[in-house]
Amino acid sequence: MRRNMGVYADLRERLIAGYGDLSPQLQKAARYMLDHPDDVALKSMRSLARAADIQPSAIVRLMKTIGLESYQDFRLGYQNRLRDLPASYAGRAWQLQHRSAGEDHSEDALLGEIARQETDNLLRSFGPEARRAMRSACEYLEQARRVFVVGRRGAWPAAFQFAYACRLFRDDVTLLEGVAGTFGDELRGLGRKDVVLAVGFAPYTSETVKVTEFAAAQGAAIIAVTDSDVAPIAVQAAVTIVIADGSPSFFQSFTAAVSVLQALVALLVARGGEGALQQIASAEEQLAVFDTYWQDAGIKRNSRS
Amino acid sequence: MRRNMGVYADLRERLIAGYGDLSPQLQKAARYMLDHPDDVALKSMRSLARAADIQPSAIVRLMKTIGLESYQDFRLGYQNRLRDLPASYAGRAWQLQHRSAGEDHSEDALLGEIARQETDNLLRSFGPEARRAMRSACEYLEQARRVFVVGRRGAWPAAFQFAYACRLFRDDVTLLEGVAGTFGDELRGLGRKDVVLAVGFAPYTSETVKVTEFAAAQGAAIIAVTDSDVAPIAVQAAVTIVIADGSPSFFQSFTAAVSVLQALVALLVARGGEGALQQIASAEEQLAVFDTYWQDAGIKRNSRS
DNA sequence: AGTTTAATGAAACATTTGTTGTGAAAATAG
DNA sequence: CTATTTTCACAACAAATGTTTCATTAAACT
Numbered sequence: 001m002r003r004n005m006g007v008y009a010d011l012r013e014r015l016i017a018g019y020g021d022l023s024p025q026l027q028k029a030a031r032y033m034l035d036h037p038d039d040v041a042l043k044s045m046r047s048l049a050r051a052a053d054i055q056p057s058a059i060v061r062l063m064k065t066i067g068l069e070s071y072q073d074f075r076l077g078y079q080n081r082l083r084d085l086p087a088s089y090a091g092r093a094w095q096l097q098h099r100s101a102g103e104d105h106s107e108d109a110l111l112g113e114i115a116r117q118e119t120d121n122l123l124r125s126f127g128p129e130a131r132r133a134m135r136s137a138c139e140y141l142e143q144a145r146r147v148f149v150v151g152r153r154g155a156w157p158a159a160f161q162f163a164y165a166c167r168l169f170r171d172d173v174t175l176l177e178g179v180a181g182t183f184g185d186e187l188r189g190l191g192r193k194d195v196v197l198a199v200g201f202a203p204y205t206s207e208t209v210k211v212t213e214f215a216a217a218q219g220a221a222i223i224a225v226t227d228s229d230v231a232p233i234a235v236q237a238a239v240t241i242v243i244a245d246g247s248p249s250f251f252q253s254f255t256a257a258v259s260v261l262q263a264l265v266a267l268l269v270a271r272g273g274e275g276a277l278q279q280i281a282s283a284e285e286q287l288a289v290f291d292t293y294w295q296d297a298g299i300k301r302n303s304r305s
Numbered sequence: 306m307r308r309n310m311g312v313y314a315d316l317r318e319r320l321i322a323g324y325g326d327l328s329p330q331l332q333k334a335a336r337y338m339l340d341h342p343d344d345v346a347l348k349s350m351r352s353l354a355r356a357a358d359i360q361p362s363a364i365v366r367l368m369k370t371i372g373l374e375s376y377q378d379f380r381l382g383y384q385n386r387l388r389d390l391p392a393s394y395a396g397r398a399w400q401l402q403h404r405s406a407g408e409d410h411s412e413d414a415l416l417g418e419i420a421r422q423e424t425d426n427l428l429r430s431f432g433p434e435a436r437r438a439m440r441s442a443c444e445y446l447e448q449a450r451r452v453f454v455v456g457r458r459g460a461w462p463a464a465f466q467f468a469y470a471c472r473l474f475r476d477d478v479t480l481l482e483g484v485a486g487t488f489g490d491e492l493r494g495l496g497r498k499d500v501v502l503a504v505g506f507a508p509y510t511s512e513t514v515k516v517t518e519f520a521a522a523q524g525a526a527i528i529a530v531t532d533s534d535v536a537p538i539a540v541q542a543a544v545t546i547v548i549a550d551g552s553p554s555f556f557q558s559f560t561a562a563v564s565v566l567q568a569l570v571a572l573l574v575a576r577g578g579e580g581a582l583q584q585i586a587s588a589e590e591q592l593a594v595f596d597t598y599w600q601d602a603g604i605k606r607n608s609r610s
Numbered sequence: 611a612g613t614t615t616a617a618t619g620a621a622a623c624a625t626t627t628g629t630t631g632t633g634a635a636a637a638t639a640g
Numbered sequence: 641c642t643a644t645t646t647t648c649a650c651a652a653c654a655a656a657t658g659t660t661t662c663a664t665t666a667a668a669c670t
Binding site for chain 1: 388412413420423424427431439440458459461462463466469484510514532534537540552553554563567571574
């Protein structure tokens, strides 16, 4: 049991240690195997290659370069790991509250409880009512002249995430940032055809509340992403998406909010069809121009020893 | 995941239920499979037959007598039990349960698929390896002189969320914002006793990669929150927390990253004990001074439309 | 530049895989 | 006992598997 874990860890270690010296294709292979250990154990070499988008031969070559006789040996290590795993992980998450073995119990229990709560939040937040609200929100967003997104403090990540993703395929989305005390300035000209998407959870920041009040006064449609149908930012909203934010710690969880807003973007893109996809493609090109992303100059391939 | 366990349990149930009426050879087969579920998942049919000392054909016949099309279906159920990844079965079933009757089906299917993927990502990202990494990361964070948090573009929300929560109970956490092109300036004076927490997923922003390279050169400990053990920002890291970011749309999902970083904060607070709680309490008081939060002056009771 | 070296994709290889037939053996019934 | 059905081992099959080979491409070196 311990021994098997050791074999697996050793194999993994070999992949990581040698990674830098591998050829691009072999890196791709190694990387997929590191990221999907279960696939190694359960799939065949060929279907693994298919999943990793490489040639079967690349796997064999990888095995030899990290000093193994055959792929089968390698897979055996991964299979044994799976055998010794406490149980299915899914099952484990469920029963984690009751069972425990070895190591520090209290911390692992806390993490288990968090994981449980988070999945719970997710499932709740993707319930039928929320879905209906999301679809409704989509329609407002599509027909909006401009979209303003607001979220302060804890809700900021979710708001940012939404605006960031949206701007990849439409240019009429504004995130209220409020740098240097300019908050609210971006709202100038807000009108009847505009949409304000407000994200906020208790305790609600006064800024966000004010924005919704202002938006309502201007006749703009409000989409509220919040924790209650009667949240102050929801009372005047056209659409309210209620998110579960339960957490074992005293800090509320914004995970589900991020997830739902991501999903909202996905919905918008799906509806946008071909046009949206092209926009995204050109956005990517533009980013390449700015040299935004790191080019794999081959994770420094050390001079061969 | 619930459903997934259900598939396995169902198959097992079929074997047991039909057991009495089976022919001796088929009983032998069924018995072996009941006693060695792992073998079913990992071995081939032929080697399973060899291990059980029966003919391969007996297995096929057993499948048909318990009402299955093929052995491969059967094995799939067993494999999914072992897998971290709750399989397509689970997803389908979950969708069936939660579908809102009628309405547009394709959009609902998309949302269902997203929800499934997200919970999946969460469970993976709270797996045993990740938990170990999180605990290890905690120790580095606790002993750090200063903590620098970096995350650009898509990873920004997660980085922000972490830094924001941390600042509620410690004042030595700096988020690299890089307003007005000042990115990197905040790192001045980075040294051996400091910790850099870098969040980033493929495609990795060059800024984040550069920060980790700089940090490594300065001898600071790096905590990488990323999608692979061999991500460019992970290669020099002291701790790597691997997050699942699978998504049905082509945007990767940052949900799990946000969640894990939230959990990391919870862990830190749990370890910090009473002291941390007091810090938080005083932070809240301070916020009240600035009138940050909306005071419930009696939810304006509009005539509900 | 040209030459050597390494890396890659695709085809070919011998096994092994899951599955289906067939006829001998065993069990059951008349 | 024979007749009939069920059970089973074994051979046969196409499809898929793990591995090797080889020509072609890309990189490194002089």
